[in-house]
Amino acid sequence: SQTIHQWPATLVQPVGSPLSLECTVEGTSNPNLYWYRQAAGRGLQLLFYSVGIGQISSEVPQNLSASRPQDRQFILSSKKLLLSDSGFYLCAWSVTAGITYEQYFGPGTRLTVT
Amino acid sequence: QKEVEQDPGPLSVPEGAIVSLNCTYSNSAFQYFMWYRQYSRKGPELLMYTYSSGNKEDGRFTAQVDKSSKYISLFIRDSQPSDSATYLCAINTQGAQKLVFGQGTRLTINP
Numbered sequence: 001s002q003t004i005h006q007w008p009a010t011l012v013q014p015v016g017s018p019l020s021l022e023c024t025v026e027g028t029s030n031p032n033l034y035w036y037r038q039a040a041g042r043g044l045q046l047l048f049y050s051v052g053i054g055q056i057s058s059e060v061p062q063n064l065s066a067s068r069p070q071d072r073q074f075i076l077s078s079k080k081l082l083l084s085d086s087g088f089y090l091c092a093w094s095v096t097a098g099i100t101y102e103q104y105f106g107p108g109t110r111l112t113v114t
Numbered sequence: 115q116k117e118v119e120q121d122p123g124p125l126s127v128p129e130g131a132i133v134s135l136n137c138t139y140s141n142s143a144f145q146y147f148m149w150y151r152q153y154s155r156k157g158p159e160l161l162m163y164t165y166s167s168g169n170k171e172d173g174r175f176t177a178q179v180d181k182s183s184k185y186i187s188l189f190i191r192d193s194q195p196s197d198s199a200t201y202l203c204a205i206n207t208q209g210a211q212k213l214v215f216g217q218g219t220r221l222t223i224n225p
Contacts, residue, residue: 032211043217051211090157105157
């Protein structure tokens with residue numbers, strides 16, 4: 001069966017510090033991968049998605065970046081965090097064949113920038 | 115105009131009530147309609163999906179789509195405290211690799 005892992009679960013970082021969040025998927029090959037941010041009481045904001053290794057689409061201009069160094073690994077990074085980067089970060093995957101209607105979400109990382 | 119609009123609530127109802135959650139969308143090209151449920155501090159999970167106008171039932175849940183009005187609904191019958199969660203609608207077009215999510219409605223079922 002497929003499993004998606006995210007770490008860390010919680011993170012408190014000062015403004016201006018770097019960020020690296022990692023997501024890995026097991027049990028599937030060549031998935032689509034997604035990074036979302038969910039601010040308190042808000043909906044899901046798509047940040048990046050990837051349809052293959054090294055292929056990254058950015059949805060929102062910001063000080064975040066994403067990379068996909070391996071087929072089932074997706075990394076979200078920042079060189080300098082802002083207060084507005086606080087939120088709940090979710091990684092998700094979906095199959096690439098057919099219609100994308102189901103995305104499988106990881107447990108999330110709760111980031112607080114102080 | 116946002117592609118998908120969803121009343122963020124919060125919505126609080128007594129146990130056993132019928133709950134109606136709604137979304138509107140702007141682009142008639144959207145063909146696939148989903149409802150996700152998200153418990154507190156967890157990732158969302160797919161609850162139901164449909165691709166045609168009309169109703170689709172799954173136990174106590176009914177998803178309804180009206181493409182002519184660009185309106186989608188989720189009905190929960192005999193609501194239970196365990197249904198307390200945030201419900202997000204999501205839509206997609208054929209061939210698109212990403213979903214468009216609504217803002218989510220926070221629902222509380224009171225015992």
